[in-house]
Amino acid sequence: MKKLKVLQNLGDLNTAAKCNWCPGCGDHGILMALKQAIFELKLDPEETMLVSGIGCGSQAPHLVKVYGFHSLHGRALPVATAMKMANHKMNVIVIGGDGDGYGIGVAHLVNAVRRNFNVTYIVQNNQVYGLTKGQTSPTSAKGFRTKSTPGGAIEPEMKPLALALASGATFLARAYAGDIAHMKEMIKAGIEHRGFALIDTLQPCVTFNKVNTYQWFQERIYKLGEEHDPSDRGAAFALADVWGAKIPLGVYYREERATYEDELSMISEKPLVAHDNAAVDIEPILKSYL
Amino acid sequence: MKNLYDHLTWMVGGEAGYGITTMGQMFARACARAHYSVFGYPEYPSLIRGGHNTAQVRVGKSDVNAHSDKMDVLLALNEETVDLHLDEMAEGGVIIYDGQSVQLDAEKIRAAGLHLASVPLADITKELGADRVMRNTVALAASAAIVGLPFEFIQSVIESNFARKGKEVVDFNIKVARAGYDHATELEVPFEKKLPELTDGDAEAERDESEQVREQEIVISGNDAIAIGAIKAGLKFMAAYPMTPVTSVMLTVAKHGEKYGIIMKQTEDEIAAVNMAIGASHMGVRSMTASSGGGFALMSEALGMAAMTETPLVIVEGTRPGPSTGLPTWTDQGDLRFVLHASQGEFPLVTALPGDVDECFEMTLKVFNLADKYQMPCLIITDKYLGESICSTKPFAAPDYVPMTSTITAADAEKIADGEYLRYKLTEDGVSPRALPGYPNCIYTASTDEHAEDGDLDESSANRIAMVDKRDRKFETLQGTDLLEDDMMELHGPEAADLTIVGWGSTKGPILEAIEAANSQGMSVNFLQIKYASPFPSKGVERMLNETSIHDGKLLLVENNSNGQMGGMVREHTGIKIENQLLRYDGRPVNPAEVFEKIKTLLAV
Numbered sequence: 089m090k091k092l093k094v095l096q097n098l099g100d101l102n103t104a105a106k107c108n109w110c111p112g113c114g115d116h117g118i119l120m121a122l123k124q125a126i127f128e129l130k131l132d133p134e135e136t137m138l139v140s141g142i143g144c145g146s147q148a149p150h151l152v153k154v155y156g157f158h159s160l161h162g163r164a165l166p167v168a169t170a171m172k173m174a175n176h177k178m179n180v181i182v183i184g185g186d187g188d189g190y191g192i193g194v195a196h197l198v199n200a201v202r203r204n205f206n207v208t209y210i211v212q213n214n215q216v217y218g219l220t221k222g223q224t225s226p227t228s229a230k231g232f233r234t235k236s237t238p239g240g241a242i243e244p245e246m247k248p249l250a251l252a253l254a255s256g257a258t259f260l261a262r263a264y265a266g267d268i269a270h271m272k273e274m275i276k277a278g279i280e281h282r283g284f285a286l287i288d289t290l291q292p293c294v295t296f297n298k299v300n301t302y303q304w305f306q307e308r309i310y311k312l313g314e315e316h317d318p319s320d321r322g323a324a325f326a327l328a329d330v331w332g333a334k335i336p337l338g339v340y341y342r343e344e345r346a347t348y349e350d351e352l353s354m355i356s357e358k359p360l361v362a363h364d365n366a367a368v369d370i371e372p373i374l375k376s377y378l
Numbered sequence: 379m380k381n382l383y384d385h386l387t388w389m390v391g392g393e394a395g396y397g398i399t400t401m402g403q404m405f406a407r408a409c410a411r412a413h414y415s416v417f418g419y420p421e422y423p424s425l426i427r428g429g430h431n432t433a434q435v436r437v438g439k440s441d442v443n444a445h446s447d448k449m450d451v452l453l454a455l456n457e458e459t460v461d462l463h464l465d466e467m468a469e470g471g472v473i474i475y476d477g478q479s480v481q482l483d484a485e486k487i488r489a490a491g492l493h494l495a496s497v498p499l500a501d502i503t504k505e506l507g508a509d510r511v512m513r514n515t516v517a518l519a520a521s522a523a524i525v526g527l528p529f530e531f532i533q534s535v536i537e538s539n540f541a542r543k544g545k546e547v548v549d550f551n552i553k554v555a556r557a558g559y560d561h562a563t564e565l566e567v568p569f570e571k572k573l574p575e576l577t578d579g580d581a582e583a584e585r586d587e588s589e590q591v592r593e594q595e596i597v598i599s600g601n602d603a604i605a606i607g608a609i610k611a612g613l614k615f616m617a618a619y620p621m622t623p624v625t626s627v628m629l630t631v632a633k634h635g636e637k638y639g640i641i642m643k644q645t646e647d648e649i650a651a652v653n654m655a656i657g658a659s660h661m662g663v664r665s666m667t668a669s670s671g672g673g674f675a676l677m678s679e680a681l682g683m684a685a686m687t688e689t690p691l692v693i694v695e696g697t698r699p700g701p702s703t704g705l706p707t708w709t710d711q712g713d714l715r716f717v718l719h720a721s722q723g724e725f726p727l728v729t730a731l732p733g734d735v736d737e738c739f740e741m742t743l744k745v746f747n748l749a750d751k752y753q754m755p756c757l758i759i760t761d762k763y764l765g766e767s768i769c770s771t772k773p774f775a776a777p778d779y780v781p782m783t784s785t786i787t788a789a790d791a792e793k794i795a796d797g798e799y800l801r802y803k804l805t806e807d808g809v810s811p812r813a814l815p816g817y818p819n820c821i822y823t824a825s826t827d828e829h830a831e832d833g834d835l836d837e838s839s840a841n842r843i844a845m846v847d848k849r850d851r852k853f854e855t856l857q858g859t860d861l862l863e864d865d866m867m868e869l870h871g872p873e874a875a876d877l878t879i880v881g882w883g884s885t886k887g888p889i890l891e892a893i894e895a896a897n898s899q900g901m902s903v904n905f906l907q908i909k910y911a912s913p914f915p916s917k918g919v920e921r922m923l924n925e926t927s928i929h930d931g932k933l934l935l936v937e938n939n940s941n942g943q944m945g946g947m948v949r950e951h952t953g954i955k956i957e958n959q960l961l962r963y964d965g966r967p968v969n970p971a972e973v974f975e976k977i978k979t980l981l982a983v
Contacts, residue, residue, distance in 0.1 A: 090788065090818055105834050137815050139657075142826070149823040150834055155815035156823030157660060159653070160683050166617075166650040170657030170665075171815070173641050174615055178661070178816055199646045354639045361662045361814070363639050365612025365781050373606055373634055374773045377596035378411070 092132045098123060101133065105150040114265030114291030115145045118212055121263070121271035121289075122183070123152060129276055136179040139168040141193065143185035144219045145212035145291075162193030165200045165209070169348075172205050175361045176349045179279065180206075186213040190226040190248050197248075201257040201284050203348040208278045208285045211248065214293035215300050222296035232299065249340055250328035252286050253321070259285035260324065260340040264309050265292065266302055270337060277339060283347050290335070305335070312338030319343065380898035382891065382970050383468060385438035386525060386573055387446040390517070391463060392455030395427035397514050401453075402433025403768060404518060404539060406597050408531040409437045410770045413576060413592045417887070418768040419445035419967070424622075424706040430458055437525075439574050439592070443734070443887035445767070447969045450571050453521045454480060455499075455513075467492055472569040474521050474562070476500055476513075495524055495567045502557050508550065515551050516558030523562035526572035532559065596773050600764040600884075603735040604668075604694055605630035606774060607742030609638055612781050614663035617643040617654035619673055622706050623762035624696035627668040648673035652680040652693065660689050660824065662785060662814040664746055668694035671713045672703070678720040681755055685725035685849070687824040688802065688810070690749035690756075692742075697761040699965045708965030709762035711883055711938040714947075717757050718912055724846070726853035728756040728861070729912040732764065733886030737909070739774045747782040748860060752852045753812060759911070761938065763967040764884035782860070784809045791817035800831040804844055808851030857913050866915035869922060871897060871904030877980055878926040880919075880956055881936040882908040882944050885968050889936055892973035901981050908944060920952035927954075932980050934958040938968055 095101065101123045109115045126136065136154040140146035142161035149156025155178075159167045168182045189197055189211045200207070216234065217223040223236040227248065231240040249260050259281040263271035271289060278285030290309075292302050316338070317323060324341035349355060354363075390401045399420045406418040417436045423429035434449070436442045448468040454460045454475040460482055467473070469491045475482065477496030484494055497520045499513045508515075515536070522532045533552050540548045598606075605627050608616070618628040632642040641658075645651040651667045659665040669677065674695045684691040695717050699710035717729060728748050730741040738760065745756035791799075791813050801822040803810040810831075813820035822833040828845060830836035871893050881889050886907055893903040906922050908915065923933060935945040935956040940963035945956045960976045962968045977983075 090816070093818070103834075133821060134818055135816060138823075147835070150825070153821055155821055156825075156833075157657075157687070158823055158825035158827060160679055160826055163649065163653040163680065163683075166645070166653035167657035167660075170615065170617060170643070170654035171661050173643070173654075174658035174661035174663045174665075175816055195646050196650055199650070352641060353636055354641055360614050360639070360641060360658070361816070363614055363663075365614065365664055368610050368612055368638065370606055370610045370774065372637075373609065374596055377598045377602070378407075378594060378773075 090134070093134055094130050095127055095133065098127045101126060101153050103151055103153050107151055108147060109144060110295050112294040113144070114214060114293070115212055117265035117268050118145070118210065118271065118289050118291060119148060119151060121268045121275055122148070122210065124272045125275035125279060126152070126154065128272070129279055131179050135177065136181065137168070137171055139164045139171065139180065139182045141184040141188040142219070143188045145183060145185050146188065148183045162188050162191070163196070164188065165193060165196040168207055169200055169203065169205045172207050172349060173352065173355070173360065175359045176206070176355055177359050180208070181279065182207060182209045184211060186211060186215060186225050186227045187217050190246055194226070197252065198255045201252045201255045201286060204256070204258050204283045204345055206282055206284070206347045206349060208275070208287070210275065210287050210289055212291050213288050214291045214297055215245070216293050216297040218293050218296050229299070245331065247328055247331065248288055249286070250325060253324055253328055253341055257286055257341065258283035258343040258345050260328070261285070262288045262290065262337050262340065264290045264305055264337055266305060267337070270311065274339070281342065283345060308333065308335045309337050310334060312336050380895045382895045382974055383446070383448055385436045385442050385446070386451070386571055387434060387436045387449045387468070388451040388453070388521065388525065389432055389434040389449045389463065390453040390455065391430065391432040391459030393427070394422055394425055394429040394431045396455065397511065398431040398433050401514050401518055402435055403597070404535050405521070406435045406768055408522065408527060408535045409435065410595055410597045411534055412527060412531045413594055414438060414573065415440065415442045415592060415595070416597060416770045417442040417444060418597070419763070420766060422707050430462060432459070437573060444891050444970050445967065447971045451521060451525055453517055455517065456480060457482070470570055472524060472567055474517065474524060493567050493569050495562060495565055497558060497562055497565070499558070502561060503554065506554055506557060508554050512551065512554050515555045519555035519558040520562035523559045524567050524569055529556065529559050593772065595770040597768050597770050598735050599626065599766055599768045600732070600735050600738045600760050601626040601696070601766065602630050603738035603774070604742045604758060604760070607739040608666055608692070608746065609634060609640065610776055610779060611743050611746035612664045613640055613666060613746070615641050615655065615658035615665040616667065617645050617651040618667050619645050619648045619651050619669065621670045621673045623698055623765045624668045624670055624694055624760070626766070627694055648676040649680065652677040656680060656684050656689050656691055659691055660687070660815070664690070664750065666692040666694065668696065670696050670698050671700050671716065674713070674717070674720065682721035682723055682725065683826050684755040685721070685727070686826050688753040689824070690753055692745055692749050692756050692758070694758045694760065696765045697759060699963070705965040707762065709884070709938060709967050710963065710965060711761055711943070712940070712963070714759065714911060714943040717759055725849055726754055727912050728754065729910060730756065730758045731882045731909055731911055732758065732760060733883055733907055733909070734764070735769045735771055738764070743776055743779055744865070748856060751782040751784050751860065752809060752856050753784060754852060759883060761884050785812045785814060788817050791820050794819045801833045802829060802831045802845065802848070804831060804848050807855040808848045809855065853913065861910065861913065863915050863918040866908070866910040866913065867918050868907045868909060869904055870907060872902060874929060875904040875926060875931060876902040877932045877934060877977060878923060879903065879905045879934045879936055879973070880908065880923070880944065880948060881905065882911070885936050885938060888968045888970045889973055891970035892977060895970070895974055896977045901977060901983060903977055911947065914947060914951045916951040919948060920954065923952065923954050932958060934960060934976065934980060936960045936968060936973060938962055
């Protein structure tokens, strides 16, 4: 087995890739919080896999020096969760936008949380489609005006944390890109959680979302204190439904439950990838066809 | 001289949901245990209960490769079976039924030259205090008696089928079967086309090869042959969503998953299935998925992802008649072009077209190696007829199978200096040494965006050209080394002939039977079976078709679709237009008799 590599400097996680995000984009804060979390948790970058879908923020795997997979729009979760099944020794972290995770890929979100893979999912939620230059998203508020909704979005925004909770999530948190220190703690808690962790990270889009700005968030966010018990599912539901005048940040819900990998007898001794694939004896199977 | 109707054709029909398919499987296995060759073909509507189901089994001493359009034995569990299939009975055939519940016009049937054997299935079942469903056991045994299959083989199949339920259940089923067998024997039905006598090996010298007693063979479907091929190839991960007619691939893999250390994940949809297969494969385990056309349509985008990220992937596409939901439980070859052109952009794709259960097994082994070594998606196209029909064959063996790969080892990776590894290195053969996530010193990101050698995004003109060429180069390398012309096509029958039939996939069996009969009756016909659609064996096909044309021979295209898609491909790749066509697109498989008739017409015999 490979010796664990421990990074000496946060900068060791930097790559040579040129970041293509707008100055002021909330993604910069999320990326910094993620790198700090990986560094502080002493994750071996060679044993860490960062998977994204498609969207502005999905360039992230190219910007962090860990193994990466930049997949298809909406499909990061099935790719990543199968990676976890194939090699459950890897730390698997998924990152992608609100359109990616709550729109086109929402069926995978529902099922990934239900299965409770030991995977961390960071959603860069900016309530707008940025890469295609400003259309409404599943988390856009009713009335949100974009070029695709000139009369304003007709449907109300979805409540992703409530959806995930109803689907059987075991870890739910919300963080804000303007508070990197807090976001880092949320990501660390998510990675340390044994099970599927969804961290909804609020991220102002300075170019295409003129409504949900840094100022808009500063006026609404507050951190959950000791009055909230993350093991209280009912309270978590109530919290997951809160959006508008006040937006709570912190751990909404936490539950200990066996992971999907725990239940797979095939990998109870060693990862699937460590199994030999040569000289498979099929004779016992064929006997049943005689 | 070979006749199309030399073999015995047995068929059971009844209401869906009453174990018709199982009866067909049991009869086929019993005959195979008696060392006959068998081919079984089930037909069922897209309903769970209430429709009409049949299971046909053909039995012979020499190889049986297809179903038949004529039946010798019809085991009718209801009147509808007789109404629907009376016209398909061969002269001298027998209808076995329960006269107390099935009313037939006996005069008319006897006048048509058929025999009737009324067996009181319900009464026998009731008298022995057996459950109503055991009527099937009585009927199965009665039919065995009438065709002359010794009881011991029915008994042995019952023992295997019910072993899990304990000795008491086994013994009771045997008792019930014995009653049906004895009753039918006493009827002394003057049915003449009994199973050919099985002789032991003593007088072998005097018999030709086809007369020799066969070794006992396995009876297996194309779907199961693929599943077992995949297991043999070292499959470790499968993700799939159920869809007729390929569901049994995932079920068979799942059944053996625990013992062989294979994870079979049923997913929320086919999109998740293929993306999971790619994710697992990217980590270094052999992975696959399977679906029919509708599910494969949902997989199209990810097919391109496997190509772009150069991730090995095996997909089984079991065709059924479309468009859309189409005829869900029937057969068709209409997805050839769709599979070849699925997903946006241009990329190399291997597409294998197995024609029988042995090829299902062998080609599955092959494409796992091609996918792994050349880091590309590989497709296997089957259909309902190949996937769900059962056939006797020698137990599969691949003692020399060695998994091929272009993945380096973790020990190799240890020697690479940090920052030196290039996941998409431009190499002469197009194949870049692949390091797996988790290896030391090789960190990279795989991307669906166009990327440079190190995996980082690169939209420059020079890089784009280099990468497109690199991916194409893998395809060229593969064709010169691991996939040769002899793998991609096969000529059956004489080297030179008056008529050459071109076909692919599941029509192989019916075509083989037809040309065998034609050639033994003095005609000169051969069959060019195309076994890979991509890459396409252009030169070989051109050479062989010209060989026939040059001698004023004729060409005939046989396909289970309405457009003659393979005919179009032949023309595209060779310029040769196949002037004659036999295209069947009613959801039913092409049968040997219609191919034979077409041969006779074309050769003006």
